[in-house]
Amino acid sequence: MKAKAKTMTRPEVDKSDIQAIAKTAFNSLKGARYMLLRVIEPHAARRWLRGLAPANLDDLDRVKKNVDGETSTVEDAYQIAFTAAGLFALGVSEVIVERFSPEFVEGMAGDKNRSLRLGDIGANAPEHWCWGIGDREPHILLILFSSDDTRLETYATWMQNQAQDGGLSVIEVLPTSDMGDVEPFGFVDGISQPNFDWDRQRMPGTKADRDYTNLLALGELLLGHRNEYGLLTERPLLAASEKNSAILPKALHPPGNRDLGLNGSYLVYRQLAQDVRGFWRWVAKEAARVGVPMNDLSEAMVGRRINGKPLDDLILGRSIQGVEAQDSHLNGFLYDTDPDGLSCPIGAHIRRANPRTGDAPDGGRQGPLDNLLVTLGLTVRRIRRATSSTLPWPRNTTVWPFLRSQDDAVASARFHRILRRGREYGEKISPNAALDSAAPDPKAGIHFLCLNANIARQFEFVQGAWIASAKFAALTGEQDPLLGNREPFPTAPIAKPQRTNGFSRPGAQPHCGYATELPQFVEVRGGAYFFLPGLTALKWIASD
Amino acid sequence: MIPQDSLVVVAKIRPDCVNGLQSLLTTMNFANHAGFADPANPLVSFGTFETIHFARFVVLADNTLEDRAAYGQQLPRCEPTYLCFMVDCDGEADELLAHLVQKANRLREIFEHCEGCDGTTDMLIWLRAHRVQPMASYVNWVGRTVVQVKEEARLHCALRQALSGIPQRNPQQLFAQLRQSITSLPLTPIPSTPLAWRIRNLTHMLLPLLLAAACLALFPIITIALLVVALLLFVIALRRHEQADPIVDQPYERKKVALLRDGEDHDVTNQYTAMGSIKPGRFRLWTEIVILYGVNWVARHIFTRGSIGRIGTIHFAHWVFLDQRRRGFFCSNYDGGHEAYMDDFINKAGFGLNLSFSSFIAYPTTDWLVAKGAWLEQDFKRFQRHHQIPTDVWYKAYPGLTARDLARNSRIRNGFEKAIMSDDEIRR
Numbered sequence: 001m002k003a004k005a006k007t008m009t010r011p012e013v014d015k016s017d018i019q020a021i022a023k024t025a026f027n028s029l030k031g032a033r034y035m036l037l038r039v040i041e042p043h044a045a046r047r048w049l050r051g052l053a054p055a056n057l058d059d060l061d062r063v064k065k066n067v068d069g070e071t072s073t074v075e076d077a078y079q080i081a082f083t084a085a086g087l088f089a090l091g092v093s094e095v096i097v098e099r100f101s102p103e104f105v106e107g108m109a110g111d112k113n114r115s116l117r118l119g120d121i122g123a124n125a126p127e128h129w130c131w132g133i134g135d136r137e138p139h140i141l142l143i144l145f146s147s148d149d150t151r152l153e154t155y156a157t158w159m160q161n162q163a164q165d166g167g168l169s170v171i172e173v174l175p176t177s178d179m180g181d182v183e184p185f186g187f188v189d190g191i192s193q194p195n196f197d198w199d200r201q202r203m204p205g206t207k208a209d210r211d212y213t214n215l216l217a218l219g220e221l222l223l224g225h226r227n228e229y230g231l232l233t234e235r236p237l238l239a240a241s242e243k244n245s246a247i248l249p250k251a252l253h254p255p256g257n258r259d260l261g262l263n264g265s266y267l268v269y270r271q272l273a274q275d276v277r278g279f280w281r282w283v284a285k286e287a288a289r290v291g292v293p294m295n296d297l298s299e300a301m302v303g304r305r306i307n308g309k310p311l312d313d314l315i316l317g318r319s320i321q322g323v324e325a326q327d328s329h330l331n332g333f334l335y336d337t338d339p340d341g342l343s344c345p346i347g348a349h350i351r352r353a354n355p356r357t358g359d360a361p362d363g364g365r366q367g368p369l370d371n372l373l374v375t376l377g378l379t380v381r382r383i384r385r386a387t388s389s390t391l392p393w394p395r396n397t398t399v400w401p402f403l404r405s406q407d408d409a410v411a412s413a414r415f416h417r418i419l420r421r422g423r424e425y426g427e428k429i430s431p432n433a434a435l436d437s438a439a440p441d442p443k444a445g446i447h448f449l450c451l452n453a454n455i456a457r458q459f460e461f462v463q464g465a466w467i468a469s470a471k472f473a474a475l476t477g478e479q480d481p482l483l484g485n486r487e488p489f490p491t492a493p494i495a496k497p498q499r500t501n502g503f504s505r506p507g508a509q510p511h512c513g514y515a516t517e518l519p520q521f522v523e524v525r526g527g528a529y530f531f532l533p534g535l536t537a538l539k540w541i542a543s544d
Numbered sequence: 545m546i547p548q549d550s551l552v553v554v555a556k557i558r559p560d561c562v563n564g565l566q567s568l569l570t571t572m573n574f575a576n577h578a579g580f581a582d583p584a585n586p587l588v589s590f591g592t593f594e595t596i597h598f599a600r601f602v603v604l605a606d607n608t609l610e611d612r613a614a615y616g617q618q619l620p621r622c623e624p625t626y627l628c629f630m631v632d633c634d635g636e637a638d639e640l641l642a643h644l645v646q647k648a649n650r651l652r653e654i655f656e657h658c659e660g661c662d663g664t665t666d667m668l669i670w671l672r673a674h675r676v677q678p679m680a681s682y683v684n685w686v687g688r689t690v691v692q693v694k695e696e697a698r699l700h701c702a703l704r705q706a707l708s709g710i711p712q713r714n715p716q717q718l719f720a721q722l723r724q725s726i727t728s729l730p731l732t733p734i735p736s737t738p739l740a741w742r743i744r745n746l747t748h749m750l751l752p753l754l755l756a757a758a759c760l761a762l763f764p765i766i767t768i769a770l771l772v773v774a775l776l777l778f779v780i781a782l783r784r785h786e787q788a789d790p791i792v793d794q795p796y797e798r799k800k801v802a803l804l805r806d807g808e809d810h811d812v813t814n815q816y817t818a819m820g821s822i823k824p825g826r827f828r829l830w831t832e833i834v835i836l837y838g839v840n841w842v843a844r845h846i847f848t849r850g851s852i853g854r855i856g857t858i859h860f861a862h863w864v865f866l867d868q869r870r871r872g873f874f875c876s877n878y879d880g881g882h883e884a885y886m887d888d889f890i891n892k893a894g895f896g897l898n899l900s901f902s903s904f905i906a907y908p909t910t911d912w913l914v915a916k917g918a919w920l921e922q923d924f925k926r927f928q929r930h931h932q933i934p935t936d937v938w939y940k941a942y943p944g945l946t947a948r949d950l951a952r953n954s955r956i957r958n959g960f961e962k963a964i965m966s967d968d969e970i971r972r
Contacts, residue, residue, distance in 0.1 A: 102796060113805035117881055205919075229921045359891065361854075375895070377847070377854040408854055409948060411884065412891050456883050457921075465884040471812055474948040490811045493574045493582070495943035514708060 013198065013218070013225075015057035017249075017263045017534040021079045021143070021421055022221060022451060023198075024060055025190075029077060029145035031152035032423050034174040034269075034447055035159065036131055036138035039089035041167030046090060048166025049542035054079045056535055075147040076155050081267045081530035082541065083107065086139030090541060096260070099236035100531060103455035104266055108527045109133045118460065119468030119479070122487045124524040130271070131172050131526040138171055141269060141530050143449075174271065176423040176447060184274045184424055184444035185298075185482070185521075186431055188308030192331050192354060194417040195322040196221050204228045204414070207371075208321065210360040212334055213414055215322025221419055223453055224252060224262030228414050233453040235261025247540045263534030265451045268418070268459045270527040272483075273445040274426075279482075279521045280434040286515050292508070294431070297515075300505045301481035303348030313343035336361075339407055342507035346473050349482045352466045354413055355473065361408045377408075409474045416461045418450040445525070455529060470500040478502040478518075486520045545687030545737050547745075548597070551637035552864060553629040554604075555658035555674045562603060562625055565657035569601050569936040579807035579815070581939040588648040590939040595634040597690055598860055598877050601654070601937040602628045602817050606871065607800070608931055611821070611906045614790040618824040623867055627658055628817075630875055632860040634689040641671055678862040679833070679872075680840035680900075684947045686848040687737070688954065693942050695731050696953035702726050703956065723960060731957065749845045781827050782913055789823060792906035794926040801929055807938070808882055812946050813859065815938040816885070818931040819866070819873035820904040829869055831913075832903035836863050839900055850951045854892040857885065859947050863900065872904070879946040886925055894918040906930070 026032070039045045055077040082090070084105045087097050097105060109115060109126035120126060126133050144159060146152035160170055183189040195215045204217050205228070219227030223235040237257040238245040248258035280294075283301075287294040299305050310316060314333040323331045334356050338344055344351055360374045426444025433439055452458035466472055467480045470489050479485070481503045488497035505513040533541060557565055572585040581599070583591025590599050604626040612619040633640045644651060645668045655661040661670055706725035710718060759767040808814050822829055843852055850856055861876035878885045889897055898917035902910045908924050910917035918924045942950075 102798065102801070106798075111802065111805065113802075113809060116809050229919055231921065234922050375854075377851055377892075408851075408892075409856060411887055415887060415891060457887065461883060461887065464881055469880070471879065471946050471948070474946075474952065476946075476949055476952075490944050494577060494580055494811050498944045514704070516708065 017536055018057045019079050019532055020055040020057055020060045023057055025421055026145045029147050030178045031146040031149045032176040033144045033156050035142040036171040037140040037163055037168045039139045040169050042091045044167030046542045077145045079143040081141045081532040083528050083530055085137055089139050104529045108529050117464040119485045120524055122485050124485050129526045132528050136171055138528055176425045179424045179428045184276050185279055187302050187306055191308050204230055211358040212356045213321040220453055223264050224259050244543045260537050264537055265532045266455050267530040267532045268450050270448040271525040272448050273523045273525045275521050276442055276444055277434045280431045284435055290513055300345050303344045303350035311344045340506055345505045347475050347478050349480055352472055352480050355410045357410050357413045359412045418452045418458050420450045422447045422449040483522050545734055546634045546689050547741050548683045549637040550681055551631040552676050553671055553674045554626050554676050556624045557627050557658050561657040566603055572937045579935050579938050581937045587650045597632040597941050599631040599939040600935050602935050604628050604819055606819055608820050611792045614792045615824050678864045679836040680863040682843040682852050682861040684859045690941045691732055693950055696957045699729055700953045794906055794930045796926055811943045813877055813879050813940055815935045816876045817933050817935050820931045821871050822903050823905055828903040835899050853896055890918045
């Protein structure tokens with residue numbers, strides 16, 4: 001499983017082998033449902049699987065035409081993914097399942113320590129989930145897309161019948177709602193996504209990566225391709241002698257193996273229920289207490305304006321690898337101009353989810369000596385100043401000449417990115433409606449789905465070290481203002497319980513704002529780790 | 545300031561006493577929190593010693609002796625199992641040891657499981673005899689005592705509370721009000737640095753520099769020529785070793801990793817203990833010795849204020865040799881999760897990992913001693929988990945506080961001890 005060989009040739013990416021969700025969110029297909037299935041009769045289930053043909057990247061071109069309204073050849077599509085339990089249930093041997101990544105094999109709720117790290121304790125604990133553990137642990141996830149709701153209804157019923165006839169039982173069919181790019185709290189969502197190097201031109205780890213890059217090696221998304229270390233992420237390989245392995249493509253490395261992971265990805269699914277009323281009511285109360293407009297506070301918590309625009313004073317239009325010119329007004333900014341979080345609080349949701357850090361803190365670009373000093377951690381602090389500041393005091397008056405440890409507290413982002421593919425559910429209500437004391441609970445939330453090649457280093461790192469951590473970027477006593485579980489950490493008996501329910505806005509005027517007692521706004525209702533196979537791998541899974 | 549010192553006691557466990565010792569050590573921990581010492585446990589009540597930062601008891605049960613098979617018969621396949629007792633403290637470790645023997649009179653119960661210790665042993669003499677000096681040690685902030693840490697944490701807490709109660713004012717008024725709010729909090733003045741330590745430290749710093757300077761000044765040509773030849777020979781030998789060292793596949797041990805994880809993430813800081821065998825032959829051993837000397841020197845004289853290289857999450861770390869330098873172990877106390885610690889290390893200081901660990905058997909192949917190695921990410925991560933051993937008992941004097949918290953609290957204290965302050969007291 002060693003992965004070296006920079007000299008190795010790079011065969012063409014086989015588009016027809018990749019499930020389309022790796023490249024598209026199927027935005028033109030407005031209706032979507034998530035079907036969670038369990039295998040009852042493996043033999044029949046494999047037969048059912050053999051008849052499936054999830055949309056692949058080649059089909060994508062046809063979906064695109066649909067957007068333009070020219071032709072409408074694709075009006076329905078589905079994608080399929082399996083949990084480790086599902087692979088077992090389908091008859092894949094334990095030895096082979098063990099070759100998948102440990103996180104996948106153990107499952108999202110499979111280990112107490114994992115739950116602790118992901119923040120799945122208290123109200124988020126797996127024992128309170130609607131699905132995800134015990135006999136409600138899904139084996140198969142079927143994602144259904146249709147152009148509209150009526151079509152979707154027919155399509156989903158048909159699929160469900162097919163699956164039930166094919167020896168599967170249905171745990172849940174989870175509906176989604178089209179909120180039009182806005183998540184249930186009302187913020188424009190899904191603005192910043194990593195770009196993947198489909199043409200595989202990128203050489204990761206060069207000097208250019210000392211700065212933040214939004215362009216990532218394909219191996220951060222798909223197994224069997226080179227990742228940000230220039231290596232092949234570990235994935236299940238079969239020896240040529242193993243059953244049915246001839247179905248599978250040859251592994252790029254090591255030679256002689258067949259690659260069960262090639263063109264596949266790990267799909268992380270978490271159902272997140274959002275307390276829309278609770279969120280806006282708390283924001284209104286806190287905003288009134290400190291005397292700021294409601295949106296100032298809520299936008300500081302998110303880190304973007306409600307319409308998705310970046311916050312004031314972040315310098316827009318910076319050239320960033322992997323951010324396209326037309327996106328520059330939304331994503332052409334970095335936080336190196338705002339090291340103290342005066343524009344965008346350090347603990348704001350989007351800053352935690354993607355801190356936009358490069359391999360090295362500011363510096364290391366002034367020649368070899370500077371480079372060496374940065375590598376050794378002997379950096380002189382340099383701050384880019386905003387040209388037009390609306391703040392009452394100079395942006396930075398620190399006299400400490402060396403880089404403070406807190407300025408280099410956050411890991412390089414390129415190793416910790418995920419591709420989000422979720423959709424919203426429930427009723428959409430406006431902030432004002434949410435404040436109405438008579439408003440019924442819209443029972444809304446997000447089906448958070450993301451793709452990554454290394455669950456531990458990507459999803460779990462982002463969720464554990466950035467979102468849920470009470471010590472992100474040298475902060476203390478606060479978690480993600482939207483997603484935090486507010487559970488004290490550490491707890492007794494190890495320490496006097498310490499709060500995690502704060503949120504500081506260093507840039508608030510006239511002096512920094514610190515909110516305490518944030519309630520929990522988002523609860524985990526279910527979750528699982530899936531393997532989204534390539535189409536050839538799907539054939540192998542389905543084979544008798 | 546009071547400098548920090550480390551107490552490392554390593555003693556051979558009697559062959560049939562390992563299990564008994566481990567169950568005894570378990571009684572020092574909180575129930576349901578594997579590995580977390582109760583500060584008030586009856587065996588060694590760490591909490592009563594005001595100068596202890598971190599402490600641990602580890603049964604050094606080597607998981608990796610099998611890996612020696614890759615080197616044929618060059619290394620024995622069996623080694624004794626040791627008990628390691630490690631304490632990071634303020635002031636002289638020997639003073640603490642005397643104190644420990646005096647106050648923690650049940651220490652004997654633990655060490656009776658080791659060879660040469662029984663009911664009649666003079667504990668102080670015996671423990672002194674079993675002290676080992678780490679090859680390299682790192683202290684996050686030289687001179688910051690436990691007392692200081694705790695007082696500054698209280699200061700931060702009080703200020704945060706006061707801040708929310710003070711209506712918005714201009715910065716100078718705010719500062720005055722905040723200062724008012726903490727008048728009742730005592731801050732022990734920072735004591736002066738012991739002269740003996742200063743002299744020792746200065747000698748340690750200057751000796752290699754002066755030696756090098758003297759050689760260069762007196763015999764410039766010979767010195768440079770020797771250096772060039774030595775370097776050349778070193779590089780040739782290094783490349784030969786790097787290409788010839790056997791690659792030992794490191795398994796992912798699900799059960800063991802689950803056991804290790806059991807003791808992780810209950811506090812903001814985690815412990816790490818790993819051990820392994822040094823590759824046979826003089827070349828790897830002496831490379832390791834020289835590198836660790838270098839690590840120790842920079843840790844002691846350059847990285848004394850909050851970070852080692854770019855890593856700002858380690859409180860204390862030690863590299864120690866065992867068995868006439870056939871084996872070594874590494875202990876650290878780091879902030880954040882294990883995966884994050886490893887990622888931090890690989891991406892910010894991969895070269896440092898390669899330098900200080902590539903002499904160990906099964907380390908992922910390096911290039912020119914610094915490249916590759918740790919950057920073979922998943923090979924490295926399996927290597928380190930395979931070599932990691934559970935820490936039986938672990939104590940931290942200030943749970944809930946990260947190294948960066950400590951640095952921030954000190955900055956706040958410094959700010960309040962100044963007469964005037966700029967308006968930059970923004971980040972708490």
